[in-house]
Amino acid sequence: MTDPINPGEAPQPAPAVPPAYQAPVASPDSFPGKGLGIAGLILAIFIPVIGLILSIVAKVQSKKVGAKNTPATVGIVISIILIVLGIIVAIVIGVTGAALFGHIVEVCAENGPGEWTIDGVTYTCK
Known part of the structure; x- marks a missing residue:
């Protein structure tokens, strides 16, 4: 088929979508999970269980x-x-x-109720 404006020429393909209208691509500085990964790293030092959970979620x-x-x-x-x-x-x-605790129980079992000093350590048994 020929172009009615310019007879004898083949139709031109539609122009490509300008870059401004293309879908945004995640840049290395802003991707999902980055902030959560940093929070997970910090919490890993202070509260390891919560840090582990946040870090796994960020990784996923x-x-x-x-x-x-x-x-x-x-x-x-x-x-x-x-x-x-x-x-x-x-x-x-x-x-x-x-x-x-086992040693204290043993001392009290051997000596009975009272206050006992053995090897410089005082035990109070009831």
Whole structure:
């Protein structure tokens, strides 16, 4: 088919959509989950469980748009390390407390009610 304005020429394709009208592309500075990843990283240091949750949510949001979220990844790692260290410390404190309490019970069972000083330590048994 020929162009009625310019006979003998083939019709021209429609012009491309100008760049101003194209869908916006997420820039590396503004992608979903960036702020949440930073918040998760900070909270990972002070409240590891909440930091872990926020960092995972931020990582998932960023992954959906194909963006890399380093703060969220670091927040996940730090949270996991601090949670594991917290569990280890809690176990050590629990075992130490149980051993100490067991020793007090043993002293009271051997000596009966009263106040006893053994190796410079005073025990009060009821």
